[in-house]
Amino acid sequence: MKQTDVLRVDLARIDGGGEFSCPRCGATIAPDDDSEDAYTILDSKVNNNDLEEIVIRCNKCSSRIHLTGFSLLRDLSNMDEKCLGERKTKPFLYVTHD
Numbered sequence: 001m002k003q004t005d006v007l008r009v010d011l012a013r014i015d016g017g018g019e020f021s022c023p024r025c026g027a028t029i030a031p032d033d034d035s036e037d038a039y040t041i042l043d044s045k046v047n048n049n050d051l052e053e054i055v056i057r058c059n060k061c062s063s064r065i066h067l068t069g070f071s072l073l074r075d076l077s078n079m080d081e082k083c084l085g086e087r088k089t090k091p092f093l094y095v096t097h098d
Helices: 069-091
Strands: 006-010 041-045 049-056 064-068
Touching: 041 064
Parallel strands: 006 064
Antiparallel strands: 041 049, 049 064
């Protein structure tokens, strides 16, 4: 029987647009790759309509990777939306000097 590794990746701690390397084999795993060549989604965990964790399998080395950090990413997204909303409601004041 083949043993599979169980690994954790906190998406809130990686740079970029969500792309990361498999901690075991280094295969590139990107969220916009919908071909399932690099990884397969095995499970997702939701609590009160909030995504907590996604479990994927690296298709190169068969490691199970638990992706976490969605709550921080959601909070940051909400802050961005709030800031953009405030900018829309508050007019900018331009001053010109002659």
